[in-house]
Amino acid sequence: MTLLEMRSITKRFHGVTALSDVNLAVQAGEIHAVVGENGAGKSTLMKVLSGVYPHGEFEGAIHFEGSERQFRGITDSEHAGIIIIHQELALVPLLSIAENIFLGNEPSRHGVIDWFAAYAKTKELLRKVGLNERPSTLITDIGVGKQQLVEIAKALSKEVKLLILDEPTASLNETDSDALLALLLDLKAQGISCILISHKLNEISKVADTITVIRDGSTVRSFDCRTDTVSEDQVIQAMVGRQLADRYPKRTPQIGETVFEIADWRVHHPEHADRLVIKGVNLHARRGEIVGIAGLMGAGRTELAMSVFGKSYGRKISGQVKLNGREVDVSTIQKAIAAGLAYVTEDRKGYGLVLDNDIQRNITLANLGGVSSGSVIDDGREYKVANDYRHKLRIRCASVFQQVVNLSGGNQQKVVLAKWLFANPEVLILDEPTRGIDVGAKFEIYTLMAELAAAGKCVVMISSEMPELLGMCDRIYVMNEGRFVGEFDREEASQEKIMRSIVTAGAA
């Protein structure tokens, strides 16, 4: 019996198509895995299903338990029995397990909460999910694995029929992951269906009955694991199989001597000091080279880059950074900039730009000394610098006095790049430089990267989009869970190889 059917779902954001004609059918009592690369559209699809994007904001129809549903919000879908558990858990840390489970849904009479009922019911739910904790324990006092179970208990309290889990094991260790997967099988036996979004193919092959692959906003293939034997190779191919068109500028790399080296880099988590986030990374990059760092979200790539750039992430950092063979001090951002490093953040609104300021002020911020004498800013010089970069990077704007908040994503990214180009670094670390920008602007940014490399700079590019890494990089490191688990030259690199080193590292 078909429990859920999503028919020809199409979703557009301001003219950009995120989902195009996606079909998904989930049978009653099955575990249905949805896989795809970052940005393939999995999360968007789940937001359509759970009513985050209400009926009318997308095309297509959702049929659940045999009738068409028009969810206006997440309350509607929960009422129908569809419950989503996001990757970032939605628990209140300083409330107890029982309080969290019944948050917004408290058993009460005339507005007075019946705590006895809540605690009794919580005990029962915790037994169901196999969590041996007291209902009054605070969320902050239990680990992430147990928090995940609390989320599931919360879903069970709402009479769930279809449970959606978004990367549930991403932050769990192996024992917790296995326990969670066992619980899913247990729930299946009780008749609760489940959509599992995951990158970890080894886990999926353990529990999934059906696998649907999404790529570039469309469903490309469905595998039925009950009737066929499905190999990981088949799934990986379906995930990445796409033609590399002429989307990258031609370049003939002229690679010189080693400029930038990181040796045995170790970083601990800023809040949990005993947790090692970067576990001994070695990296080198040569003059004129574009080096890529591939990996999934949460692999530790941003953490690596930021910890190198003036220790702006983490603590108890150890290891060496060398520029041109000499060890350099990068313990503060000022020193890192002075040494010749620049880091272009993945989060341009949060970490890259002062949104209320104009383009000119953003461009000169990292090198105010370059437009001032003494510490007095020369307005004219500053304007000239900003205008030069505006033309060079083709920042589309009315004037450099326009606030950056009003620019498109691609133009904002160019402003961030201009800021760091003006600081005149030797090594440029670009973190997801093309995230959320359109194809045209992407090409311009690729071209700029190629020019920088040709001018003898060293470019390190972190990206979750494998095609762009393959299209731009001379060498690619693959990172997973705080380690480099693979390194490929331009000739030998392929999406399959990269994906394989990630998924096999996860299994090992």
Place this chain on the structure above:
Amino acid sequence: MADPTIPAPVPGAAAAPGPSAAPALPTAAEAAHPYAGFLKNNLREYGMLMSLVVIMGLFQYLTGGTLLEPLNLTNLVLQNSYIVIMALGMLLVIVAGHIDLSVGSVVGFIGALAAVLMVQYDWHFVPATIVCLLGGALIGAAQGWFVAFFRIPSFIVTLAGMLVFKGLSLALLQGQSVGPFPPTFQLLSSGFIPDWLNGETLRTTSLLAGILVAFVLIVAKLRERANQSRHGMESEPYPFFIGKNLVFVAIIVAFSWKLASYKGLPNVLIIMTLLMLFYDFVTTRTTVGRRIYAMGGNEKAARLSGVKTQWLSFYTFVNMGVLAAVAGLVFAARLNTATPKAGTGFELDVIAACFIGGASASGGVGKVLGAVIGAFVMGVMNNGMSILGIGIDYQQVIKGLVLLAAVFVDVYNKSKS
């Protein structure tokens, strides 16, 4: 620190001539009224000044001309000087994304310290002033230390400071009023610049000083404009430039004429003006000023761009402490006595001045001249309503409503655009 070199001119830019290769197309409305767009973009700045003029005009009318009498104008300056001085520092604190609630208590404490040193210990006013300014810096440093390096919200740190320094000034004065100050110190607030030219009914020196300032202003503005156009920078339309500066010159000359026909320019006006020009320069032209705005706008982005955000926060509090000390001295000299209640509630006027002047409570936005205008808006209302005989009760109600209205208009305009 930032690398002071400018990268070699980029080939693409060298090829692109003139100010703009891809100019924005003006909309039909902008094309029809070339100045409309400019006026719209700068309405806030002119709006502030306009509202002060309107409020002054209103009270000038309501008080039957008393407001702008030379005597009252002089009083207006004297009464508001310490608020204006503190507003300069508070603006930096607010732009940096913080707040300082302790300034009123610091005014009282520094006044008490000055009185104890000069009256009870017979110190000369020069060393006493130096000690008081250092004391202010120390107070600012102590509070800034907690805010900047331990990330304790400034609201809490300075709320604590407010209580501490109020208590300390009580302790220092042992609950008594201490005074009077030596006559040389009193001149800080009650003195006027000497009139070497011996005008009969008009303090000619003061008038000439005003005219000189106006002249310097014109020259500075012309040079700035020349520098801008030399680098191909578009500046405000010529009629606006001329009109705005003529109005400024007229105001300065008329103002000094009025004051000159009473006792001349007060000493404290000179201090205030110098501080104002200094802080306007710091905020608009220097790297330090620029970094404070960037930090208030987005602390993380500023930090990742190499701005030493913690030290910068710290220094804004040190600066605030020094300015509060200056205000404390001015206020003590004006009252000619230090009382335990001095400075109570000043922080509210100072903070209100900044917000009326267009500063944003979330940081990153605000102008020195705006804060000064804001302080005078409050001052004119205080003064005008007192002349009209409106009781202290309704004065507060009206001031509160004006503050709310000013910020409301600001936020409303922003959300609409």
